[in-house]
Amino acid sequence: MKTYDVIIIGAGPAGMTASIYAIRANMTVLILDKLSPGGQMVNTNEIENYTGTAKINGAELSMKMFEHTQELGVEFDYKTVLEIKDNGETKTIVCEEDNTIYETRTVIIATGTVPRRLSVPGEEQFAANGISWCAICDGAQYRDKDVVVIGGGNSAVEESLYLAGITTSLTIVTMFDLTADPKACDQLRSLPNVTIYPYQEILEFTGDDTIDGVRFKSTKEDAAERHVKCDGVFEYIGLEPTSASFKNLRITNKFGFIEVDDEMTTKVTGIYGAGDITNKKLRQVVTACSDGAIAANSAAKYVESLRG
Ligand SMILES: Cc1cc2nc3c(=O)[nH]c(=O)nc-3n(C[C@H](O)[C@H](O)[C@H](O)COP(=O)(O)OP(=O)(O)OC[C@H]3O[C@@H](n4cnc5c(N)ncnc54)[C@H](O)[C@@H]3O)c2cc1C
Missing domain, CATH: 3.50.50.60 (FAD/NAD(P)-binding domain)
Incomplete structure (x- = not known):
């Protein structure tokens, strides 16, 4: 040999x-x-x-x-x-x-x-069928749709900039604040179809046959849980x-x-x-x-x- x-x-x-x-x-x-x-x-x-x-x-x-x-x-x-x-x-x-x-x-x-995965209810059910880890592979499916991105680091922010250009609305839910390159964060914050929820804990991905939303709650204040409706989710949590x-x-x-x-x-x-x-x-x-x-x-x- x-x-x-x-x-x-x-x-x-x-x-x-x-x-x-x-x-x-x-x-x-x-x-x-x-x-x-x-x-x-x-x-x-x-x-x-x-x-x-x-x-x-x-x-x-x-x-x-x-x-x-x-x-x-x-x-x-x-x-x-x-x-x-x-x-x-x-x-x-x-x-x-x-x-x-x-x-x-x-x-x-x-x-x-x-x-890395979140390991919360609904993640396994919708993995690769509503939840994706690759915007370049799956982003096109969500053209003119509502999307949630989970995470606030470099990958989350970079891929959100791409997704915001093709989706109707992009909601970013992150455990801390955005921690990516400041220039990219400013660019993302300035986009009209982007909403950012910092300091949140993801509780669940909801839906029956297809995903229809994400439930999360604040880690800082005693606010009510939120449920954001969406057609797809991209996870970038490390x-x-x-x-x-x-x-x-x-x-x-x-x-x-x-x-x-x-x-x-x-x-x-x-x-x-x-x-x-x-x-x-x-x-x-x-x-x-x-x-x-x-x-x-x-x-x-x-x-x-x-x-x-
Ligand atoms: C969404 C995203 C956006 C990014 N954007 C940027 C950017 O803009 N600029 C930048 O500089 N960096 C960026 N990065 C980071 C960059 O891609 C990585 O730092 C880089 O690819 C790491 O290179 P690597 O060769 O160490 O590992 P990887 O790129 O992870 O390659 C590892 C390879 O090993 C193979 N492999 C694993 N296990 C086995 C096995 N058991 N047998 C055989 N093969 C195996 C895998 O198939 C893979 O091809 C980004 C990363 C992500 C996820």
Whole structure:
């Protein structure tokens, strides 16, 4: 069986950038992803803060990054990684499909995050059928309709700006106040079809066969509960690390994020973390790319040391 110098798990911006740096360092490289390359960027309408591209659609940036990896000859395969086994100088990657196994000297884990859920009544019933976590995927269904967005951080505000442009009314219900980039918050507040309810707790999603509203109450004042009618809901209340597949390595903190140092090394020799899956403060495309480059550089140095 071929032993790769590095296998990168996750083809988001962190993983794709890692592959570019790894192949340019003369390593044999394989990227595995369960979905199409791009990670969370694929589901982002507009990325306006990636250096050199004033405004770019997330799917377009994903494609540009993937093409870059392909021009350099990076191998890519659609696989869901189930487990990483550490055998010292080599690692074994076990994949879901047919239990495929790969051997590698190093691993870069760049598996990112998935949206957090509220876990309130009605959420499971209407998940993907009235409640969505992706405005770019599902927003068009709500053209000229009434929509509620839950959350007040960067993703909630950015996606609300997009949704407000196509919906009749957009109601934002958030646990705190808006905490996103101040310029984007001001822009959102100035829109005539936008209403914002800060400091609220979501109680329930209502409806029979289809969702028809959201019930919530203030966390600050003893006001009556509110019920806002809507045709659809978008939830942006934070992210959870995709780290179940490598729990056995014991490299995550208590929240499930991988603990890395400045060189993106974990406490297991030859295993590196990069991007949103790591314990960092700013989770953005540009920081994911930076992590990927550093992780690949560290992996390359380690592989060189193995060769003596
Ligand atoms: C709605 C939204 C809007 C955003 N807007 C912006 C913005 O405007 N500007 C900005 O800079 N950032 C933005 N971000 C954040 C940015 O998208 C992320 O910081 C970035 O994508 C993180 O990159 P990553 O490579 O670490 O992980 P991800 O992009 O999450 O990619 C991880 C990849 O790993 C794969 N994967 C996971 N588990 C496995 C497994 N077991 N086996 C195989 N593959 C697996 C996934 O399929 C995925 O493709 C936004 C995020 C969201 C959700």
